[in-house]
Amino acid sequence: MKNNPLVSVIVNCHNGEKYIHEAIESILDQSYNNFEIIIWDNCSNDKTKSIIEKIDDKRIRYFYSDKKATLYHARNLALNVTQGDLITFLDVDD
Helix, strand or coil: CCCCCCEEEEEEEEEEEEECHHHHHHHCCCCCCCCCHHHEEECCCCEEEEECCCCCCCCEEEEECCCCCHHHHHHHHCCCCCCCCCCECCCCCC
């Protein structure tokens, strides 16, 4: 394995406007910085997307699902777009 592997952090959310900013900031505040944040928006109809768009970090990748899926299915969909050597999950309300 690489000395500095890319970590994909998958953040699943549905109507997560109350928590999304804090969840993303908690990832960005880590001392390890070789990561991508995959935001999998599971058909939200709140201000989640506009909150994410205000955070200026090229490591954030946003995906919107126009069809609501179960958590395990949404995670599997998000896995398909990761580029990391390692993968971890952080649900928006964790």
